[in-house]
Amino acid sequence: MAARPAASQSQVRSLAAVAAAVCVLAAGAGPAGAYQTIDVADAGSIAGRVRYEGDPPPSAAIVVTIDRDVCGEQKTPSTLLVGPDRGIANVVVRLADVVKGKALPAPAAVTFDQKGCEYTPHVLLFPAGSTVRIQNSDGILHNTQVNAERNRGFNVAQPKSRRVVEKKIMEPEMPIRVQCDVHRWMRAVWVAEDHPYYAVTDAHGSFVLDDVPPGTYRLEVWHETLGTRAQPVTVQPHQRVVVTLEMAKR
Numbered sequence: 136m137a138a139r140p141a142a143s144q145s146q147v148r149s150l151a152a153v154a155a156a157v158c159v160l161a162a163g164a165g166p167a168g169a170y171q172t173i174d175v176a177d178a179g180s181i182a183g184r185v186r187y188e189g190d191p192p193p194s195a196a197i198v199v200t201i202d203r204d205v206c207g208e209q210k211t212p213s214t215l216l217v218g219p220d221r222g223i224a225n226v227v228v229r230l231a232d233v234v235k236g237k238a239l240p241a242p243a244a245v246t247f248d249q250k251g252c253e254y255t256p257h258v259l260l261f262p263a264g265s266t267v268r269i270q271n272s273d274g275i276l277h278n279t280q281v282n283a284e285r286n287r288g289f290n291v292a293q294p295k296s297r298r299v300v301e302k303k304i305m306e307p308e309m310p311i312r313v314q315c316d317v318h319r320w321m322r323a324v325w326v327a328e329d330h331p332y333y334a335v336t337d338a339h340g341s342f343v344l345d346d347v348p349p350g351t352y353r354l355e356v357w358h359e360t361l362g363t364r365a366q367p368v369t370v371q372p373h374q375r376v377v378v379t380l381e382m383a384k385r
């Protein structure tokens with residue numbers, strides 16, 4: 136076997152330059168800067184449903200032992216909602232690898248309410264950079280614990296006198312899990328995205344992603360207790376692709 140010639144000094148220098156350029160690109164091409172807006176005149180769409188595979192586990196009501204005058208006497212767990220048609224609600228659906236397409240929605244102020252000792256909405260999706268207005272409509276003490284990794288997590292007590300707390304979520308991140316330490320059944324999820332191709336399923340497990348440029352994508356579905364499923368989806372110009380994904384407890 137021939138010995139490999141040692142790299143010349145100029146080769147080493149140019150390799151170093153390439154490596155430096157790659158580093159700069161990697162730093163500059165972070166999720167926040169990677170997405171590119173293009174013309175979507177020939178776009179198609181992806182519509183579909185997420186269904187429970189097999190029989191969903193029975194859901195036991197939670198007996199309320201605190202603040203019953205506001206919270207009620209019992210709660211239905213919100214962490215897995217399967218409809219009579221087996222559609223799963225509150226599944227996050229997204230094109231995980233999309234890098235270009237329709238314009239990004241501008242960061243906005245989005246409301247996240249605590250009402251009747253429940254979070255509304257249960258899954259809150261918004262563009263990264265948005266301000267979440269955490270509202271307490273109940274007039275009793277709630278405690279919002281936000282568990283984030285890329286963003287800064289926080290834990291804020293919200294008594295009657297503190298009706299709104301505003302927090303800006305700058306970095307794309309999913310899932311950001313939210314919970315109330317006072318009422319243990321109160322659970323929610325925030326999703327901050329840096330592209331516009333995401334949705335949450337309705338009570339029938341249905342979703343639509345519009346204005347998708349032709350191409351092949353990784354369609355990812357994520358549920359807070361069922362995990363992640365993904366499949367490739369190819370969109371042709373002006374075509375609506377219909378998909379059904381199934382999830383179950385493993």
Ligand SMILES: [Cu+2]
Nearest residue numbers: 277315317318
């Ligand atoms: Cu609470």
